[in-house]
Amino acid sequence: MLSAEKQLELLELVLGLGRGNSGGFYQPSFDESHKLQLQMFCMGRHWDCWNRCYRSSRTDHDQLPVLELPHSLVELVMGILADVKQKCRQQVLPDMRPDIGIVNFYAAAGSLGLHQDRDESAESISNGIPVVSISLGSHAVFAYRLGDEGATKVVTLRSGDIFIFGGPARLLHHGVVKIIPGTTPKSLRGVMADMEGRINLTFRQL
Ligand SMILES: O=C(O)CCC(=O)C(=O)O
Numbered sequence: 001m002l003s004a005e006k007q008l009e010l011l012e013l014v015l016g017l018g019r020g021n022s023g024g025f026y027q028p029s030f031d032e033s034h035k036l037q038l039q040m041f042c043m044g045r046h047w048d049c050w051n052r053c054y055r056s057s058r059t060d061h062d063q064l065p066v067l068e069l070p071h072s073l074v075e076l077v078m079g080i081l082a083d084v085k086q087k088c089r090q091q092v093l094p095d096m097r098p099d100i101g102i103v104n105f106y107a108a109a110g111s112l113g114l115h116q117d118r119d120e121s122a123e124s125i126s127n128g129i130p131v132v133s134i135s136l137g138s139h140a141v142f143a144y145r146l147g148d149e150g151a152t153k154v155v156t157l158r159s160g161d162i163f164i165f166g167g168p169a170r171l172l173h174h175g176v177v178k179i180i181p182g183t184t185p186k187s188l189r190g191v192m193a194d195m196e197g198r199i200n201l202t203f204r205q206l
């Protein structure tokens with residue numbers, strides 16, 4: 001879990017980038033009539049929602065070049081992974097150096113259907129290179145399932161929680177069922193005043 005100070009610092013950084021009018025938040029769509037129930041922007045590489053692949057510019061939106069992934073975020077993620085690996089007896093997570101950061105914003109009615117993150121390179125996926133996810137702001141009911149069969153489980157992700165899926169769980173099915181309004185920690189309400197809801201950051205290696 002990230003400290004309250006670190007959460008605030010991260011939010012200030014990503015909201016500063018995302019609210020800018022060049023390369024910031026927009027609502028992606030699968031096609032003309034199906035929009036995702038969230039706002040998104042990317043850093044490092046852009047995830048093209050129409051073609052389900054990564055690009056260097058926003059080919060499914062405004063053609064602008066993707067924002068850079070700040071070095072401080074690369075270091076943060078590598079530090080988190082080093083910490084986790086040190087604490088785990090069983091080493092199931094390969095090393096990773098993120099070159100993609102995706103920022104999602106979910107307002108009160110936001111959600112994301114169950115899916116697998118499989119648009120990274122075949123090598124990244126087959127090697128089980130982890131996806132590191134950080135939640136900020138309001139709580140989310142998060143669903144996940146390993147494999148095509150079996151039970152889907154739910155867990156509440158709170159502000160500062162870190163969720164990592166890699167190694168044998170790299171192709172975990174996962175999604176956001178709902179946001180629980182009014183659960184943003186007090187210390188973050190100021191910076192999120194005009195964006196009440198939840199921010200999720202995922203870091204990946206192409
Ligand atoms: O918001 C989340 O917790 C998950 C986001 C996610 O699955 C994605 O961006 O691929």
Ligand SMILES: [Fe+2]
Binds near residue numbers: 115116117174
């Ligand atoms: Fe995902």
